[in-house]
Amino acid sequence: MSDQLVTYEVSEGIATISLDRPDVANAQNPELLDRLDSLWTAAADDPDVRVIVLRANGKHFSSGHDLAASSGRARSDKWTVAEVYEFEARRYVGYSLKWRNIPKPSIAAVQGACIAGGLLLAWPCDLIVAADNAKFSDPVVAMGIGGVEYHGHTWELGARLAKEILFTGRPVTAEEALRVGMVNRVVPLAELDAATRQLASEIASKHPFALRMAKRAVNQTLDVQGFTTAVQSVFDIHSLGHGHAITEAGFPVLVGLEGMKKSIAAQ
Structure with a gap:
């Protein structure tokens, strides 16, 4: 099925969800995110699905939230x-945490740019296979906000590299991401697509309950260490940034928007 936002296919125990806005580098408007969530739910509920693959059509995985659409809100001071x-809280942090906790194994296949909101799609997946041209970045400091909504940075990159990419806005290459353990394969x-499919097929051959328990063991260990609590707490810090941006410019997306666009264009 296709609605020119996201496509969905199930074959041999693998559900493949594909972002399908290649003309805008798979920028995420609210409709795309809602559709994506519905497909994650469908895959989770389908007994024939053992592994979920998230991928994207076109040159880039995702350029993040759709700035042209102002995330579905009018540019207003109200x-x-x-x-x-x-x-x-619903569409960004809420969806990302929900996808992270779906009990079936998931794999993100990432090519080209994965910027800001793109991280909210890739990081909740259990595994990441990156093309050798993939670059991961969060240039949201250019908007006067301390980072994107779902703070996986410290967990995915380590504290010092997380600070560096936030402070500078520079992208992390696929090879660098592999070295620090943020991606599984380059x-x-x-x-x-073929490498991701092969990995998904290998995982799909395992017993689904055993896979579910293995995923739960790792995620629960991270949660004991404070992962989910930290993500929710940092979202409040992110929201404070929005409050500051609103007082400065009337609407958050307008603060440093040109700087943000330049960061995206550079990738």
Whole structure:
């Protein structure tokens, strides 16, 4: 099925969810995120699905939140911090944590740019296979905010590298991401889909309950260490950034927007 936002296919125990806005580098408007969530749910509920693959059509995995659409909100000085908070708590942090905790194994296949909100799609997946041209970045400091909503940075990169990419906005290459353990494998761009499919097939051959328990063991260990609590707490810090941006410019996306666009264009 296709609605020109996200496509979905199930074959041989693998559900493949594909972002399908290649003309805008798979920028995420609210409709895309809602559709994506519905497909994650469908895959989770389908007894024939053992592994979920998230991939993207086109040159880039995702350029993040759709700035042109202002995340579905009008550019106005009437939006409150509470309204922004509710919107992002549902579609950004809420969806990402939900996808992270779906009991079936998931794999993100990432090529090209994975910027800011793109991290909210890739990081919740259990495994990441990156094309050799993949670059991961969070240039949201350019918008006057301390980082994107789902703070996986410290867990995925380690504290010092997390600070560096936030402070500078520079991208992390696929090879660098592999060295620090943020991605599992780096493959040539032309082999990305085949390599991801092969890995998914290998995992799908295992007993689904055993896979579920293995995933739970790792995620629960991270949660004992404070992962989910930290993500939720840092979201409040992110929201404070929105409050500051609103007082400065009337609407969060307008603060440093040109700087943000330049960061994206550079990738």
